[in-house]
Amino acid sequence: MTLPAAYPTAFPSRLPVELAGMPFALTLVESSSPSGLRQQAAKLLQRHLGLTLAECLYVEGSGRWLGRDSDDLQFDCADFSHPYAHVIRSNKPLALSVADARIRLDHPGFQAQLSALSGALQLNVLPLRALDGAREWLGALLLVGQRETLTALENTPEMGAFEALLCRLWSRLTREQGERHRSQALQASLAKLNDGARRQTLADRLADDLLGQSAVMSSLRQHIIRAAETQLAVLLQGQTGTGKDRVARAIHQFSTRSKAPFLAINCAAIPEALLESELFGHAKGAFSGADKAREGLISQADGGTLFLDEIGDMPLALQAKLLRVLESGRYRPLGASEERCADLRLVAATHQPLKEQIKQQRFRADLYYRLGQFPINVPPLSERRDDIALLAQAFITAFCQREERDDIGITPAALRLLKRREYPGNVRELKNIVDYACAMTPAGADIDVDVLPGEHQDVATLTSLEEVMPNEFPLSDEVDDLRQALREVETSIIRQRLRRFGGNRARAAESLGLPKRTLAHKCQQLELDGK
């Protein structure tokens, strides 16, 4: 390649011609990406050979398209009517005048590219191949300029050296870029894996407190961990007794705010007039009886979490003030002249359908959407019946520890009954039933069906188990030990009959068509005391 005499000024013109191209090489070597290299190479050629146009096109990964760095334009490598594709496929350079190209090459896109060029100019397209064999086709070089300049370039060792350098650097940078992408992808997937493992560890820890092995509970725990990682306001929706309070505490405990306070207030339990001062605090003399200033919960929860339970019961006027705290992070205590800043995360909970409340204009829609930046549904116990045994066992263990009682077991029939009944009060109701049953079970005995209150029945008024009897029996599908199942059915019927007759074995035996002695023997066998 013949370099213009003026280039580069820093190099004395007496340098041997072999060294005169070194600054070119240096500029190319300094490129840090294949696209930077291509643009640099085209720029060098155009500027220093005084060309009208120089373009370096690349064959993209699949080998189907030839692309340009300057725009999104792509040429189909299989469309041989285009000279680029033709040059690539034939592996032969193309040299012709623009005027000839207009006549001989009829690709409309290429013609459009030529339209602004003078017909007297020469056009050279050179195929560029990787020399290391790793990637056969790199792309094509388009040069448009004076015929003499381009003809002088053809087959010169300098241009050959330029092409060789370009191709070598190009394949090396492509390889390095590929390796970089692969290692980035590997690191990203490792980070994702570690992140997943970290979250799983936290979720497992949470399972000690928020019991349940059902899929819905696992999903709930995952949501809690995700919510805890953010500063978003959380809206917990779920029936009464499903564990919303526990969930709110867990979000705080697993968040970066865990060292700061967690404060909770039940909006339904505080008279409307007091709620505002409870939340926002008041200045001295703000109202009659306010003989000293008082910090509100918003201020006390600074840096931590404020849990607003039963948010659906918050008066509308207060909803507006709460919205302001959420939007601006500022609030004004009652009777105070200055505003204060609030830095807290809000977790709100409700068992009411807030959308219905919005329709009835009892809840502000804007507050609803602001509170629900991270909505979480806490599932009712009916959606996770598989968790009942685990929960019941945990409540029995907790009862025994609390009351300093020896371990209490539970009979299969009693457990089955627990699993089948309805729980409008959800986990709270289950816990109360188990606590009651533990209290009613004599030392050394297991919790049995007779100490379990029936569905929707008040414990104190429960006198008969007639209604729950059908539920006591194992379903045939559940039976895996016929003798045990028959024993349970027998026990259940005899116990019920004894109850009906106030423990009178003679009458019970008669009603069951058994001799009294047989019933006495069965009671002994089945460990029924005949009460």
Ligand SMILES: Nc1ncnc2c1ncn2[C@@H]1O[C@H](COP(=O)(O)OP(=O)(O)OP(=O)(O)O)[C@@H](O)[C@H]1O
């Ligand atoms: N997954 C669980 N594991 C262990 N205990 C639970 C679980 N869910 C709820 N509980 C227990 O059930 C009882 C009720 O839970 P909690 O007060 O959190 O419910 P809630 O949804 O906030 O009720 P409410 O809407 O009536 O305020 C508590 O004693 C709580 O400890």
